[in-house]
Amino acid sequence: MRGYLALFRVRFTTSLQYRAAALGGIATQFAWGFMEILAFLAFYQVNSAAFPMEFSQVVTYIWMQQAFLALFMVWFYENEILTAIQTGAIAYELTRPLDLYNLWFCSSVANRLAKALLRSMPILVVAFLVPPPLRMSLPPNGTHLVLFLISTILALGVVVAFNMLVYISTFYTLSPLGGRIIAAMLADFLAGSILPLPFFPAGFRVVAELLPFAAMQNMPLRIYSGHMNATAAVQGIWLQLFWLVTLVGLGKISMKYALQKVVVQGG
Structure with missing residues (x-):
């Protein structure tokens, strides 16, 4: 555990x-957020x-989405990991006395948290200062805030596990x-990045809300905006936990079989 914490810190x-x-x-993100809100405003x-x-819930959903984009965007990949697999540099990582899956998972979480820390505060400050109806709202109550924080942690885990x-898969496809x-x-559409799932x-929507993508940004953003009541939020958090355990388990099994057959080409 100490090794992973050191890696996380670095x-x-x-x-x-x-x-x-x-x-x-x-x-x-400011430009994109304003554009999305104004487009919705025209319809409303x-x-x-x-x-x-x-x-007001849609506005809050969009601003929170932009503020924490680094946590929730699936299309943000660790190029260092992909390059290591393609070039064979993974051989050096295999010599470390650490589990490779945990190593990459920890590195990805640290990178996303750092990027979110740099970007979130300026966006949130402006989102609370712009005039209505473009202004972001606070969560309905303290319970929703706590549930949002729990859901955000799980959503981050699901995104990284996915x-x-x-x-x-790059071990098998090379590219x-x-x-x-x-x-x-798939993730952008089914996780509510392009359009919140309630609009489906x-x-x-019933099918989409059972998929792992719904356990990503969809859940914490709808909880914070107040669209989900506390009971529905708790049920959603259990679904997130299920998908987190499932995806991590599937990933560890897949990694085990991939490393058994990996061949590093070259001298």
Whole structure:
């Protein structure tokens, strides 16, 4: 455990150095957030009663999504891991007295947390200061805030565990491009990144809410915005826990079999 904590600290500290990249990302996320909110506003002004979420909930959902994009975006991959697999540099990592799955998982979590720390505060400050109806709201009560924090931790774990499967698949495909594109497209759509899941057709939404993608950003953002009551939030958290355990277990088994057959080419 001490080795993983040391790795986490080093990776977290290193990722905090990229402040210029964070500033560029913040500007992009502000523009995207305002664009999304204004697009929804145009529809809500026509008939707000036709939508499954209140407009204030949608606004809060979008701002929280942008603030914590680094935690929830599936399409943010660790290029160092993919490069190590493709070039054979993974041989050096296999010499470490640490479990490779845990090593990569820990590194990914640290990197995402550091990036989220750099980007979230400026976005949240502005989101609370802009005039209504574009202003972000606080959660309904303290219970929702606690449930949101628990759900966010689990969502981060599910996202990283899902990405681990993409990394492991590279042992077999050698090129990660196809798997990355397919995984990102599925996750963006089914996790509520493009459109919150409540806006999906009823039959399709029921199925989508049972998939692992619904255990990503969908759950914490809907809890914080107040769209889910406490009972539904607790049920959602249990679903997140199920998918986290399932994906981690599947990843560890897949990693075990992949490493048994891995061959490093070259001298």
